[in-house]
Amino acid sequence: MAAYSDRDGFIWMDGKLQPWREANVHILTHALHYASSVFEGERCYDGKIFRGRDHSARLLKSGELIDMDIPYSVDEIEAAKAEVLKADNWDNAYIRAVAWRGAGEDMGVASKRNPVRMAIAAWEWGSYYGDAKMKGAKLDIAKWKRPSPETAPSQAKAAGLYMICTMSKHAAEAKGCSDAMMFDYRGYVAEATGANMFFVKDGEVHTPLPDCFLNGLTRQTVIGMLKDKQIKVHERHIMPEELEGFQQCWLTGTAAEVTPVGQIGDYNFEVGAMARDVAESYEKLVRA
Numbered sequence: 001m002a003a004y005s006d007r008d009g010f011i012w013m014d015g016k017l018q019p020w021r022e023a024n025v026h027i028l029t030h031a032l033h034y035a036s037s038v039f040e041g042e043r044c045y046d047g048k049i050f051r052g053r054d055h056s057a058r059l060l061k062s063g064e065l066i067d068m069d070i071p072y073s074v075d076e077i078e079a080a081k082a083e084v085l086k087a088d089n090w091d092n093a094y095i096r097a098v099a100w101r102g103a104g105e106d107m108g109v110a111s112k113r114n115p116v117r118m119a120i121a122a123w124e125w126g127s128y129y130g131d132a133k134m135k136g137a138k139l140d141i142a143k144w145k146r147p148s149p150e151t152a153p154s155q156a157k158a159a160g161l162y163m164i165c166t167m168s169k170h171a172a173e174a175k176g177c178s179d180a181m182m183f184d185y186r187g188y189v190a191e192a193t194g195a196n197m198f199f200v201k202d203g204e205v206h207t208p209l210p211d212c213f214l215n216g217l218t219r220q221t222v223i224g225m226l227k228d229k230q231i232k233v234h235e236r237h238i239m240p241e242e243l244e245g246f247q248q249c250w251l252t253g254t255a256a257e258v259t260p261v262g263q264i265g266d267y268n269f270e271v272g273a274m275a276r277d278v279a280e281s282y283e284k285l286v287r288a
């Protein structure tokens with residue numbers, strides 16, 4: 001497969017479409033050195049971006065949280081995404097919007113004088129966990145912990161927060177796992193490296209309270225769906241020793257959608273009726 005830098009098509013950059021291979025930045029880009037970057041991952045289903053405006057609003061919020069004003073409105077970002085999808089004729093695609101501090105007069109940690117830039121690209125991205133999707137993904141347990149909200153703005157989808165995710169996912173893949181489950185700084189069950197987590201015990205659902213990690217849009221959608229189905233959802237702190245007692249588990253995320261989990265470390269879960277039903281209901285909802 002061609003490198004992501006070497007593809008046909010167009011990327012929206014700072015207000016206009018650029019040929020894909022020309023959408024480049026300078027090596028002295030602030031974001032490359034200091035992780036001054038926020039992004040969104042979205043999916044377009046049959047020509048419609050699922051919760052597109054919510055993603056754009058979260059992008060602006062993420063910028064605010066890292067003290068970076070993104071110079072576009074939600075409406076302008078929506079129009080830019082539409083332009084990208086139209087230019088390459090996408091009906092079903094993954095969309096990546098990213099905003100960052102560019103190269104400019106500042107090269108130190110402070111970056112008030114550098115321009116804030118933005119780009120949007122779309123491409124085809126199938127099942128995030130590949131074949132594992134409906135068989136139940138196998139997860140490692142990460143040695144890295146989600147940091148305290150006093151250490152980093154945990155509700156920002158900010159590049160810097162992904163450093164420990166990349167390290168955790170590399171370690172997981174080296175052991176033959178699809179992803180890693182991370183604990184938080186207090187030792188509670190938190191999330192996977194790019195998705196939120198749900199557990200089932202005796203017909204009721206338990207999901208970690210997102211008080212130090214991203215409260216994903218898919219997570220919120222799935223909680224709403226479960227409540228509509230009259231299923232009890234407990235959002236609470238979950239201790240590692242509780243993993244033993246859970247019967248089912250699944251991940252939620254824009255890329256992951258709803259992916260059942262079969263194993264986390266030494267704990268096993270069945271790909272049960274509820275996990276399958278939630279995955280199917282989500283698939284229907286995003287195309288409704």
Ligand code: PMP
Nearest residue numbers: 194195196214216217218253254
């Ligand atoms: N946690 C992390 C670390 C993520 O990267 C993602 C994906 N954006 C999520 C959770 C799920 O968020 P969403 O459902 O909004 O895609």
